[in-house]
Amino acid sequence: MAERYGRIALVNLRHNLLPYLAAAVAFCLAAPLFMGTRNLDGVQSAKVIEMYLSFLGIILLMPVFAPDMNREIFDVVRSKKESMAVVSLIRIAQSVFFLLLAGFGFLFYLKAGNCDFSMAEGMYAFLADTCFLGGLGLAVFAVSDNVVFAYMIPVVYYIANIGGAKKYLGKLYLFSMQAGQIREKWILLAAGVLCIVFAVWYHLTFPWPVTYNGRHGKQ
Amino acid sequence: MVFSLLGQECKMWLKNVLFYAYFIVLVMFYITQMDSSVLVKPAPGGDNYGIVYTTDETAIMEHTLENLVREYGQRSFTTYPIGFYKEVIPDEEAMRRIGDIISEITGRTEAQWTEEEMPGVREGLRFSEFQEAMAEVAGLIGPGSSYSAESLRQTGIPMTYEQALEEYEAICETDRVTGAYARLFCDYVGIILGILPAFFGVARVLLDRRSQAAQVLYTKSASSAAVIAARYLAMVAVLFVPVLIVAHFAALQYIYVAKALGVAPDYLAYAKYSVLWLLPTVLFVTAVSYLIAELTESVLSVLLCGALWFGSVFMGSGMGLRFVGCNMIPRFNSAGATEQFFSMLPELIRNRLAYSAAAVFLVIVTGLIYEKKRRGGMGSGRKIRQNRTGKPAA
């Protein structure tokens, strides 16, 4: 059993996740070139976490359904004994694992650089923002079957947050840690998890419609 | 043929959810960003007329020198390379050189100017000399410091009534009201136009790939140049026409304001500014995303464009939001400041021409890549091998 799950995870890692992981690593390594990562005060630390690191959610969570875009593979995988739900869960677990790894790594790096924030709060804010942005993208992807559109929506949401839409977003505002309102983050986190669960449920219940000879598209 | 193809490509976009999402986002962004503050003639005796960036050279030199001496004393320099705070601690050699520069512009030894509370620049120091010295300091510290040419221009001091009145008159006469607000429009809309076209370039390439149409398209007699040009221009058209439509409605508001103030509005101000300011952004971002997508055939192109956008948006934000330089998204976050804008206009034009030229270059490269793929280069052999070995393993 464990061997099989490990195998599924390995295949996903090697054939799907790898370029995105590379992008995530490059994204983290690029940070010190453009922004301070030492001696930051609370607000500055929160800004790095919320405005920069939150993109990791899009980078790492969006590939969860990417392999299923190839209809032939999707159908082969679906016909196997292991249920698609398990496969999806393994993929999500992997993405979240790497998300946590990147988050912990980066926040430890900030901490080591004498930045002034609480590790627990930082991780909390990081997870809430990344899960929400990534989950939003996944949900759009599951429903629309349009990967580009699915990337566009969370990016637009992010822009709305830095722009003037703050007053319309209420408790789903991404940058609340900078405003010292970390408690509200649970709403973002819950919404993010909900989005992910919805995305998996929708994707498996209404798989992207198949047309003839294995191609897919909407009928 | 290019025109016929262009029309068909545009029609394809009009059936794509992406286009409508883009249009809606554009309209929403405009609505949420634009303030509806009305232009009012300043009255004497007010206590706050806002901030003006001074052109007083003595004030700039003093303000900057004070800052420099303070940061030098702290051995720590604050910078905002892309809008995020970054502390720079120069090495010994750089510090020594900065110390020497301060000595040069104050005309005193380090021991002397560290003693004084407010060291001034030496008698007869020309502003151009000061600028040169600061450019060297900025080079030593790195991008985004307070000593760059852009920062020097942005030494803000409170506006007086006379200045406020002068600015009001410039808005009415030089800008005919509409011009000033068209700039603000471009400043805002430029932010989203720095990223949204990226989705179109990727989507166009992925459409070929996912619908498995590429092979057949490759074998048609149309030249690669015609295919790529038509596709690119179609994307630019469906991206830019909505901008002009939104600009038109935005203009109506300030045409009305101008008329109410008895000023003859420039009906085409929004269109002119949009073409000058926003079109190059659309051209460039579309070209970058299309090129990378054609090269990688994956959504990684979006991530790369995202990085480009991120850098550009935040680079502007550290510069008081009136900043052109080499930024992909020039910022001028101000209704008014007419005089300052026109002093920056040549820089803006140079910048925009450069981005447009770069876009053309990138499209040509995209065409070459497309041609190479058509001939079976660039990994199309891999696809065939996959086909030969039957179904790929799940």
Next chain:
Amino acid sequence: MKTEIVLQDICKNYGKKQALKHLNLTIPEGMFGLLGRNGAGKTTLMKILVTLLPADSGTASVCGTDIRQRKEIRAMTGYLPQDFSMYGGMSVYEAMDYLGTLSGLSKADRRERIPLLLEQVNLGENYRTRVKAMSGGMRRRLGIAQALLNDPRVLIVDEPTAGLDPEERVRFRNILSDIARDRIVILSTHIVGDIEATCENIAVLDEGTLRFTGTVDELLAQAAGKVYTAEVSKSELEKVKRRYLVTAMHTKGSRAEIRFLSEEEPFAGAQKTEPDVEDAYMYLMNRRGEN
């Protein structure tokens, strides 16, 4: 200029794998069948002919035009790939219009030709059908129509009947035969029945080399006298299968009627019979490989 395709010493490698090995072949006017196993090099050969792949060495010309003159070649060839599809959101007419534009047809030409072509492939009633809503057979017929947009002298069709139901397959073959009257139509297949029904000339590829080229009759002649039928019991069947190459089999209760190949007179009760293309193909492919 003669309507023929001449290939001389064509080689193509994918890394270490040799897909085509020094191929020499002349393809005359009419229907030409390209047979071979999966991975024999059929698709590679076709892609070279439609300029989708360059040959590593050797020369090839289509109706006297060197294959390296891509623009000219593209103008005179039509191609239907194995996995043809178009943008799903387009209607049949829009797809044809788009591909016609890419083929360099003027608007007037497109307006005139597209209805004719769609009529020819029995899609005259389907102008507004979306590509993604089409069945495999319809899509394949659309594929033929689009390949004919530029009125090509050479039509190249990769595995056109794979996955079609029998009715669609017959209809498709008939369309191809109609088209082949005044041009070269190359079709690749591993379905021998397609060849039998339509092609006059054929070539058999095996691991990148040419096993046979000639007419169908010549292929049949090679296997003449080597095909037998017999009725055997189930217990004998295994033995026969081990010794001979069985090309067809019908079970009737406890007995089986079989068709098999043999170089010499086999066991008593076996009757010599006329070979069909499938027998001849199997004979050819196993003549040297047989152990």
